[in-house]
Amino acid sequence: MTHWIDAAMETNTQSAPSAQLVELKDRSGLSIRAIARAMGYQNASSIQRYFSPDYAKPALPADFVAKLLPVLIGKGERPISRDDILALAPTSLTDLEAASAPSRAAVALDLKGQVAAGLWMEAGLFETDAIRETSIAGDLRFPSESQYLLEIKGESLNRIAQDGDFILCLDYLEAGIEMKSGDLVVVERSRDGGHTIERTAKRVVRRNGMIELRPESDDPRFQEPVIFDEHDEETTEVRIIAKILSVIRQIV
Numbered sequence: 001m002t003h004w005i006d007a008a009m010e011t012n013t014q015s016a017p018s019a020q021l022v023e024l025k026d027r028s029g030l031s032i033r034a035i036a037r038a039m040g041y042q043n044a045s046s047i048q049r050y051f052s053p054d055y056a057k058p059a060l061p062a063d064f065v066a067k068l069l070p071v072l073i074g075k076g077e078r079p080i081s082r083d084d085i086l087a088l089a090p091t092s093l094t095d096l097e098a099a100s101a102p103s104r105a106a107v108a109l110d111l112k113g114q115v116a117a118g119l120w121m122e123a124g125l126f127e128t129d130a131i132r133e134t135s136i137a138g139d140l141r142f143p144s145e146s147q148y149l150l151e152i153k154g155e156s157l158n159r160i161a162q163d164g165d166f167i168l169c170l171d172y173l174e175a176g177i178e179m180k181s182g183d184l185v186v187v188e189r190s191r192d193g194g195h196t197i198e199r200t201a202k203r204v205v206r207r208n209g210m211i212e213l214r215p216e217s218d219d220p221r222f223q224e225p226v227i228f229d230e231h232d233e234e235t236t237e238v239r240i241i242a243k244i245l246s247v248i249r250q251i252v
Helices: 002-011 016-028 032-038 062-072 082-086 094-100
Strands: 108-116 132-137 147-153 166-171 184-191 196-207 210-214 226-228 238-248
Touching: 016 032, 016 082, 032 062, 062 082, 108 166, 108 196, 132 166, 147 238, 196 238
Parallel strands: 108 147
Antiparallel strands: 108 132, 147 166, 166 238, 184 196, 184 238, 196 210, 210 226
16 A cells, blocks of 8 residues: 555656646657657657656756747647647746747847827838838747837827837737737728728737727726627728737837
């Protein structure tokens, strides 16, 4: 009996990330050897310890997770997502970003105009002739070509960003990520048969199959949400185009 209890306690020392890694391996249909080879290792023994029940650390090494991303994303009948893999990393993604830096150099992003965070704003400033180069680099977790900067106009996102702040935006389609409830997003609306394009920034909240686009402001003028039903053909003029990854405030 004592031997059985000791064995059970030993089995339970496996960390959650290690157990999740095993689950992702099974979903992918790949062997540990195949994963190791795809990551650039000669033998499965190079990564075997991370799949072992004896691995008890609270997270997998950031550099390991960084190399695992391109190997497992999209694999399996229920395709593995980027978020599934990033969940294995340390709670702080700073280490993961640093680990990715040698294989992906930081690239300065373009500033593609302004956005009124709680109001629909004409998108003329968003067009190509308004693009300006910056010295601000993007998020190393995602391809730099899927990212750009916008400047916040006004106070209608003041819980998160102030007038003049930059927001780092990630194009959902180009990055191949899914929108989630709670995302802060850039929304585009087409009017007048496509002759008028407007953009705004809001918070996505899913409720009963509907999407509410809510402002993030303390100002009573900017409290009305936009209701968006993704299954309604009449809403095709409204598109959620980018996820806001971070707010950048420049100190002059």
